[in-house]
Every structure is written in C-alpha cells, then in structure tokens.
Amino acid sequence: MTLPFDSFATDLRYDALPASVLHVLRRSFVDTMGVAAVGATTPLSGIARKVAPMIFGSGSAGSARMLMDGRATSPVGAAMAGAFTIDSIDAHDGVTPCKGHAGSAIFPALIAMAQASEQQINGQRFAELLAIAYEISYRAGLVQHATCDDYHTSGAWTAVGVAAAGAALLGGNSEQIRQAAGIGEYHGPRSQMMRCIDHPSMVRDGVGWGAPSGVTAAYLALEGFTGAPALTCEGPEGQEFWQDLGTGWRTVDYTHYKAYPCCRWAHPSLDAVHDMMRDNELTHDQISNVEIRTFHYATRLAGHEPRTQDDFAYSIAFPVAAMIVRGQVGVNELTDAALNDPDILRVSRSVQLIDDDDMTRISTDKRWAQVTLVLTDGRRIEDAPRTPRGDADRPLSDAQISDKFHALADPILGRARADEIEALSDRFDHLSAGDLSRLFDLCTQPV
Template sequence: MGHFAEFAVALNYNDIPEDVRIVMRRSFADIVGVATVGSTTEIAQITKDIADSLWRAAPESGVARMLFDGRPVSPAGAAFAGAFTIDAIDGHDGSSPCKGHAGSAIFPSLLAVADSLRANGQPPTGSDLMTALAAAYEVSYRAGLALHGTVSDYHTSGAWTAIGVAVGVGRLLKLDAERIRHAAGIAEYHGPRSQMMRCIDHPTMLRDGVGWGAPSGVMAAYMAKLGFTGAPAVTAEGIAVDAWWCDLGKSWRIAEDTHYKLYPVCRWAHPAIDAAQDLMVANGLSSSDVAKVRINTFHYAVRLAGHNPSSIDEMTYSIVFPVATMIARGKIGPEELAPPVLKDAEINRIAQATELVESEHYTRISVGKRWADVVLYLKDGRVLQSAPRTPKGDTDNPLTENELRGKYDTFTAGLLTRDRAEDLRRHALTFDSLDSLNLAKLFDQLTGPLDCDASRFAERRFAS
C-alpha cells in the first residue's frame, strides 16, 4: 500500500538518473519562456486578480509570489494563477502516452510552495527542488497512464497532475509516507476530472484542467499535514493499476515520455504542421502556389477541426488553421497568437481550402504517438504528399538545443530584458546546483513583473 509515497520519501537527489535531471532542467527553462508570454494573456490577468482577491496569504502558510507579477498570495493561490498562466499558451512540455502535460501544474505549484518556505525561513536548496519535481513528475505520469487505462472518458491533465503535485508538495513539506499517501488520495478525489474533449469541441479559457489541478494538489498536501485523510488514491494503489506502478523506482517514465513543443498550439496538430512545413521548404513553395490542402490524421485530431476560429482559444485547439498559418507564414510563434491572425486573408483562404480526413490506420496507431500526413494540391497541377510522420520534439526525434534556445528567445523577446532572460535561462538549466540563497534569488527573478507594460503588450498581441 502506498508504494509511491514510500518512493517519494526515500528518493534522494543522487538516486535521480542524469537523463531525468536533464529533462527537469530543460522543462524548467522551457516553462519559464512559456510563462513569460502567458503572463500577457487575459487568462493570466483574470486568474492573478482572482488569486489576489480570494486566495490571500496567511502567516502560518507563508507568502508565495505570483509568477511575473510579484503580488503575495497563498501557495495555493500562486499555484492556481501560475498554472493558468502557463496553460494559457499551449507551448509547454508534455507526454504523449499520458495525452497531456505535467509541468504546467507541477512547476508553478512546487515553485509557489518553495517560495513560501523561503518566506518562512525554511528555504529549500536546488537539489531539494529537483528531488520534489522528479517525484511529482514520475507520479503524475504513472497516475495519468493508470487513469487513461482504467476509465472510458478522456480527462484533462488536471485530473492526474493533482496527484503528482500533492506528492511533490508533500516532499517539500517533509511529510512522512502515510501523510503523502493521504495527500494523493485527497488530491485525486477533489481534483478536476474534467472532460478534455469538451474543451476540444468547445474551446474556451478552461484549457487543460491544470488551473484547478495545481491548487487541488497543493491544498491536499497541506490538509494531509494537519491530519486530513483521503487514501487510497485508486489510480496509484491496488491490483487494477499495478501494471503502471510495479517498476516505480526501477525505471523512469520522465526520460522516456517527455516531449517539447515548437509551436504554441495543441500537440495533435503538430505532425500535420511539421509535414506541411517540410513540403513547403523542400519544394521552395510560397502559399500563393497552394490551391488546396488535405490533412490525413487520427480521430482526436480531426475533432480539433478549426476552419473558422473566432478566438485565440479556438485557434489554439484547432488543426486546420495552424496548418494554414504555417503554410502562409512559415512559422507559428507568439505573434501568430495575436487576434489579427484570425482575419488574415491568406491564412483563411488556405483554411477554407483544407480537407480534414480521419485515417483509421492513424487512429489505431496514435496511442503513444501522434500521426499525420499532408497533401498539397498546387495551382500548377502538381500534387505533393508528405510521408506519414510524428511531430518533432518526441524523444525519438528531439528538438535540438538550438531549437529550444530559439523558442525561449522568441517567447521572452520584448517582455524581459536580454540580461534578465539570459539569467533566468542559465539558472533554470542549473537550478539543482543552487544553494538556498541563490535559489531564492531565482525566485525573485521569476516573480518580478515583466520588463514592459504587460497590459499594453496584451492589447497588441493577445487581447480578444
């Protein structure tokens, strides 16, 4: 019973394989870039104001400052606002086997709790944070696999990351195994088992459920600390889920399953985006050469559709419009999330000329991976078809360090000074080597306001 809790308590920094540490460092830097852009969105502005109004800090729990904002709130409030901020820009790390994202809940939650411990005179070190993050990610991934493997509905990441957050926060709070076990049970029971396909079919600011999964996990750990009971977490204990937990501590899902995104849109669209880009570049084409497009992909991706998105939320959870954007502009970055892109005449022409087709074969094989191919029908009569492909950024086709650096630079440009952006990235990539004093300095940089007027920036780029 509670093997995962014993794992979390017994885990030492030196037990964490170096390839897992590399993923945690890379994810930290990647999420800093995503959070920077996310801080300019309406989602971030609303949820930060809510946290400031309704989730004030109490002396006994310590003060946690909100990411790129600085206002002091409770750890749960900072986790709530931070998770929504990161999830507002769909560009963070993920796991295809889990069909979701761990970092968007785990990083803001554990950073918030670590910041509150600093404020209470109990500052963690970088190695403490690394150990808690690794435990939280590993438990989240396995809980996600167990949840998807035992229920028929497709739940958002908030459902299973709440469990990992509870375990990671429990580790930072130095709870014993029994209390961490109860924290996981509380988080699982109260976490948001929200329906992912609802937000695919009707895209809104709800996103991936992590905005409530994060504070649910944080609250669960603090509740368990005071003796509140909730075990067992049925996705982490029992014969029905043993297949996903039996090798915990012997192998690591983190290194095997974590992917990174080049584009801030739903991962299901990425193989088609990559295929379209490859065809355009390899054949020296411009969008004016393209008459029609056909996207062949798996069932869930077809549900993305998106021929006529009316908001950035609808554009983010679509496939046709991002593919048309790549064909027309040759890139999909923060600028392509600005409202004017929805009215771009050339993008809309291509989107209206795109056929989206479900392939039974791709649906069958898109389990741990996502498959698609693209056909371009050119105005000169040529027909160009890509090979079947999965998206770049998976572990078997990883992004290069230069690509990750380029993404970070693009996401932070105009929002952070070059020196601050560089300091944040350098420290994120070495955070586990920082002592408590220098980790606290990193928190100062992460929670200070953006180096621009975020509201004016948002009006220009992200406001509806």
C-alpha cells in the same frame, strides 16, 4: 517487488537521480518559464491573476508571489494563477501517452510552496521534488487513461503528483503522502478534455485547478485530513504501471517539447507542410487546398476561422495555413492581426481533416498525420505519414529549446532578465538556497 509510491516520495535523494532525469528537469524549467512569460500577456492569465488574490489571500501557510506578476497570495492562489498562465499558451512540455502536460501544474505549484515554506530549499532538494511530482503524475496519468473510459484533462492526474510532492516538501511522512495523494485524486478536476476541444475556452487542460487541488491536498494531509486511497497509485488495475518505480523513469521516456504554440495533435501536420513548402519551393498562392489524414481526436480540432487565442490553441487548419503562408507558427501568429490575415484564412478554409482509422489505431505513444497539398495547377504533392518533432526519440536539441525560450521570453522580459533565468534554470539543481530563491524571484517579478 514494486516500490510504493509513498516510499518513493519520502526516500528519493538527489544522488539517486540519473543524469537523464536531471537533463529533462533542467530543460523543462527553461522551457516552462519561457511559456509563462508570454502566457502572462494573455487575457486568460490576466483574469486568473486578478482573481487569485481576491479569493486566496495569504494566511499562516505563508505567501507566494504569482509567476510573472509579483503580487503575493497564498501558495494555493499562486499555484492556480501560475498554472493558468502557463496553460494559456499551449507550448509547454507534455507526455503523449497521457494526452497531456505535467510541468504546467508542477512548476507553479512547487515554486509557490517553496516560496511559502520556512525551510531553506536548495537546488538539489527542489530537483528531488520535481522528480517526485513528474514521475508520480505521469504514472497516475497512464493508469487513469488505461482504466477510465473518459478522457480527463491533465489536472486530474497532476493533482496527484503535486499532492505527493507537496506533502514531501512540507516534511510529510509516508502515510501523510498517501493521504495527500488520495485527497488530490478525489478532489482533482475530472474535467472532460474533449469538451474544451469541441468548444475552446479558457478552462483549457484543467491544470489551473489541478495544481491548487494538489497543493491544498498536501496542506490538508499534514494537518491530519484523510483521503480515500488514490486508485491511480494503489488500485490493483494499475499496478503494472508502477512496477519499475525508482528504476525506470517515465519522465525520460515520455517528456516531449513543443516547437509550436498550439495543440501537439497539429504538430506532425505543421512539420509536414513546413518541409513540403520548402522542398518544393512553393508559395501560398500556389496552394488550392490541403488534405490532412490523422487520428480521430485530432479531426475534432477544426479551427478554420479562430477568433481567439483559445480557438487557435485547439485547431489544426489555421496553424497549418499560417505555416504555409508565413513559414512559421510562433508568437506573432497568435495576434489578432494574424487571426484576421486574409491569406491565412483563405488557406485555412481549404483544409480538409480526414478521420483515418489506421492513424487512430497507431496514435497511442505517438501522434500521426499525413498531408497532401493540392496545387492550383492540379498537381498533388503527398508527404509520408509522420510524427512530430520533440518526442523523446526525435528530441529538440538544447539549442532549439534555448532558441524557443528566447523567442517567447525576450520580447516580454527583456534579454537581460531572460538570460539570467535561463542560466539559473539550466543549472538549478546546483544552486544554493539563496540562488534558488533568486531564480524564483526572477520568475515571479511582474512583466
């Protein structure tokens, strides 16, 4: 018998969380805060954090401080600003079968609601809420992709998970959680992802509106507002995706982590050229052109000459060229200087993206690409088709997650603050209410 999602949200207890789930939540906490730190330096984040207090002032629901900012606003405003901040650097955790991301909406939303709450929320309770939000978000996303023709952003289905977990945080009963999910799904942003990929801009993956939609839905439901049943949770067409709720964990099965701050569809090609340049002892001036066979959606990530961080995020050619020229794709490759690097631009213009039907067919639970380097002396070096590092079956190690966190956070926060955030995030579920509040404070102090 399938466990209803509302019962899952009301009844889940920390002792029932498998160690594997807690491991993912801890890794995601560390990883997400590193992304938030560098995200706070972007123009996108600056605009969102300026606007949030203008339109979402604090009220009787309490106040919350925006991530990496320190200023107080309503929990809805803090959720919006925080989600946009994290999403401004495309380096946060993701879920390949849903073609999107959950942590970028879940963490800012639940941190904001926890700050505003009059409850004393300790680490174990916060772990329960994160697990509820992740699991419901992932399953709602799987249903949506299986039943809707259009490719909607992550904001569409994270609004459902945030709403359910947010209502649970507020002490809602089973029926109120159902209503919250229904409100969140109905009002969540059904934004079309390929519009932003074809025309990169600051709207990104929709979580900047999915997170506050879910938070708003939770508060509305607790006041008696009703919502149409969430089809992603209760519709008959999607029931197969809920059958093992509470025993199976899509959070463990599917959560991946990014090695590079750009769309994951570029990552198999980045891994490939990194290894090919190293193993063949090549330098960028030996590269005549690059051929990348990949799936259809990925070929729309052109980006041969990105002018902004938004262009860079949704490109393959330029990050691949940066890897060929510099041997890395990190924060330094997001700068204006890098975007105008003549060596990178030369290689980037030479990249050919080839729409491959077989790659499209197999790129469901994984993302595939095959790279060929054509050298100036006429030689062709071909790599085998591959999927990116960071998937559940090819995970980044905890040490690699830590290294990535510090590479992103240390220049922005300073080593001492970054160390404390990492130490507390890595055991957040063991923290007292006071220590968890300290972690939230570290994550919301200005940069």
